[in-house]
Amino acid sequence: MPSPGHARWRLDIAYDGSGFHGWARQPGVRTVESVITDALTTITAATTRVDVTCAGRTDAGVHARGQVAHVDLPDGEGARSEQTLGEPTLLRRLQGVLPDDVAVTAATRVSADFDARFSAVWRRYAYRIADSYAARDPLRRTDVLEHPRSLDLEAMNVAAGSLLGEHDFAAFCRARVGGTTIRRILDCAWSRDGAGRAVLDIRADAFCHSMVRSVVGALIAVGDGRREPDWVGEILDRGERDPGVRVMPAHGLTLEEVGYPPPQEWAARQEVTRVLRGESAEDDPALTGNDRSR
Amino acid sequence: MPSPGHARWRLDIAYDGSGFHGWARQPGVRTVESVITDALTTITAATTRVDVTCAGRTDAGVHARGQVAHVDLPDGEGARSEQTLGEPTLLRRLQGVLPDDVAVTAATRVSADFDARFSAVWRRYAYRIADSYAARDPLRRTDVLEHPRSLDLEAMNVAAGSLLGEHDFAAFCRARVGGTTIRRILDCAWSRDGAGRAVLDIRADAFCHSMVRSVVGALIAVGDGRREPDWVGEILDRGERDPGVRVMPAHGLTLEEVGYPPPQEWAARQEVTRVLRGESAEDDPALTGNDRSR
Numbered sequence: 001m002p003s004p005g006h007a008r009w010r011l012d013i014a015y016d017g018s019g020f021h022g023w024a025r026q027p028g029v030r031t032v033e034s035v036i037t038d039a040l041t042t043i044t045a046a047t048t049r050v051d052v053t054c055a056g057r058t059d060a061g062v063h064a065r066g067q068v069a070h071v072d073l074p075d076g077e078g079a080r081s082e083q084t085l086g087e088p089t090l091l092r093r094l095q096g097v098l099p100d101d102v103a104v105t106a107a108t109r110v111s112a113d114f115d116a117r118f119s120a121v122w123r124r125y126a127y128r129i130a131d132s133y134a135a136r137d138p139l140r141r142t143d144v145l146e147h148p149r150s151l152d153l154e155a156m157n158v159a160a161g162s163l164l165g166e167h168d169f170a171a172f173c174r175a176r177v178g179g180t181t182i183r184r185i186l187d188c189a190w191s192r193d194g195a196g197r198a199v200l201d202i203r204a205d206a207f208c209h210s211m212v213r214s215v216v217g218a219l220i221a222v223g224d225g226r227r228e229p230d231w232v233g234e235i236l237d238r239g240e241r242d243p244g245v246r247v248m249p250a251h252g253l254t255l256e257e258v259g260y261p262p263p264q265e266w267a268a269r270q271e272v273t274r275v276l277r278g279e280s281a282e283d284d285p286a287l288t289g290n291d292r293s294r
Numbered sequence: 295m296p297s298p299g300h301a302r303w304r305l306d307i308a309y310d311g312s313g314f315h316g317w318a319r320q321p322g323v324r325t326v327e328s329v330i331t332d333a334l335t336t337i338t339a340a341t342t343r344v345d346v347t348c349a350g351r352t353d354a355g356v357h358a359r360g361q362v363a364h365v366d367l368p369d370g371e372g373a374r375s376e377q378t379l380g381e382p383t384l385l386r387r388l389q390g391v392l393p394d395d396v397a398v399t400a401a402t403r404v405s406a407d408f409d410a411r412f413s414a415v416w417r418r419y420a421y422r423i424a425d426s427y428a429a430r431d432p433l434r435r436t437d438v439l440e441h442p443r444s445l446d447l448e449a450m451n452v453a454a455g456s457l458l459g460e461h462d463f464a465a466f467c468r469a470r471v472g473g474t475t476i477r478r479i480l481d482c483a484w485s486r487d488g489a490g491r492a493v494l495d496i497r498a499d500a501f502c503h504s505m506v507r508s509v510v511g512a513l514i515a516v517g518d519g520r521r522e523p524d525w526v527g528e529i530l531d532r533g534e535r536d537p538g539v540r541v542m543p544a545h546g547l548t549l550e551e552v553g554y555p556p557p558q559e560w561a562a563r564q565e566v567t568r569v570l571r572g573e574s575a576e577d578d579p580a581l582t583g584n585d586r587s588r
Contacts, residue, residue: 012428014430014431014432014433015432016432016433016435063433065431065433091427095427100432100435101432101435102432103427103430103431103432104427105427105428105429105430106427106428133385133389133397133398133399133400134306134399134400135399136308136397136399137308137359137397138308138309138310138394138395138396138397139308139310139357139359139436139437139548141310141394141395142433142436143433254433
């Protein structure tokens with residue numbers, strides 16, 4: 001709950017992950033959380049560090065167009081302007097202090113029921129691959145992986161189908177202490193975008209650490225013809241990491257969107273999520289160690 | 295005409311213009327032409343420099359997704375492999391030596407009638423602007439201009455309409471010695487892309503130096519409400535550069551596509567273009583001076 005004299009804000013955030021050691025604050029490295037926390041602390045003239053909670057703690061090098069965070073900012077007499085902090089003011093001040101690889105694209109006052117992480121019902125990521133000479137675009141080399149062979153999207157989509165629904169994704173998650181690796185995948189399909197790139201659109205209630213990049217690694221083995229589509233479902237069923245599954249590079253991955261229920265369900269959803277996955281998040285760096293580079 | 299033992303190739307080229315001082319080779323600076331010439335010279339083991347002719351000599355900082363060039367490469371006994379140089383081989387070798395901000399997306403053997411510059415019938419450019427917080431995307435900051443106010447595309451399109459057709463664009467061109475500033479604009483319209491960015495799609499038989507960026511500068515004055523739509527047509531009619539027209543930054547501009555007639559018309563089109571605009575191209579650095587940075 002926000003402290004007295006504070007109001008809760010939802011921030012929509014986009015970033016080029018190339019220059020960040022992921023979202024989560026860690027000593028001695030540049031992270032998105034640190035940069036945003038510092039910007040908010042500066043513009044609100046807060047005397048203590050402003051805590052920022054996000055929906056998806058992206059790994060080093062992973063990008064975002066639709067990251068969502070919440071933050072409690074001093075309001076009324078607590079704000080520098082001694083006036084109620086408005087959305088245009090907050091956005092303008094943030095743009096003035098944020099570096100050009102992070103943008104806050106929207107700022108919305110929300111009720112204290114909103115929790116960017118625990119109120120969320122799904123996260124949607126995209127993984128982009130240029131698998132032909134014609135699809136190569138140096139302007140997109142920051143967020144598109146180049147792959148030397150043409151991928152068979154039809155075979156990849158057969159394999160992707162076996163991941164849909166609720167499963168224990170231990171085979172595609174980094175080992176961790178505590179918590180569950182059970183997740184529900186709502187969408188998982190490859191298509192070609194207008195420029196001929198292969199794009200995986202994957203949506204789930206939540207993802208564990210490195211899960212999307214492991215799933216992509218398994219599907220690419222199918223798309224390259226090195227494995228049959230059935231192989232992906234077999235790995236899932238075995239529940240153990242398979243040495244044939246490469247964890248794909250971070251730079252092809254972008255957090256595109258986070259889904260929330262209507263405001264009257266924010267509080268209830270928080271409770272459900274906390275029970276399902278435990279108060280400590282699945283991808284808390286304290287649980288997974290400091291090496292978040294892959 | 296290609297020398298004996300040489301074959302003509304069409305190369306389709308994409309680049310991030312950020313790291314280049316434009317297309318055209320100039321002493322002491324990194325240009326796209328130099329990088330491609332060096333790559334071709336290396337992979338064909340040519341003893342003299344390979345000359346590359348492009349459709350649109352982009353200025354410093356301007357990008358391309360659909361640049362087209364032609365080049366005459368040693369064939370048969372002249373080629374390193376002592377075999378006929380095939381398209382996959384050429385593409386693979388080029389990719390092996392080109393830096394990651396340039397890509398050759400296609401290589402096609404063409405008849406000697408094809409001239410990338412003089413056979414072209416139109417060039418299409420896009421200018422992209424993020425004019426709202428919501429449209430800001432750090433992953434696209436290399437090729438999208440950020441503009442602090444929301445643009446009125448409807449007013450801009452009224453103004454853009456006055457530029458359509460054949461006119462003397464002296465008011466939007468840098469002064470140059472010789473040649474004509476008469477051009478025919480085939481398309482000139484703003485729209486919103488899927489991410490909410492304002493995109494100018496502009497197509498003409500050819501453009502003179504800095505023409506698109508001057509046109510965008512004039513249209514933005516209208517989109518901001520500082521000028522009435524009629525003002526753009528008035529500038530065109532006066533035929534003199536207007537101090538109210540800003541030459542917009544290069545990084546929002548991308549050469550998207552070049553149009554060619556069917557092969558049987560390549561030779562005739564070359565002749566027409568040479569007569570229309572003179573053997574020396576409209577944007578030859580030798581005629582416009584070395585400062586191509588704006």
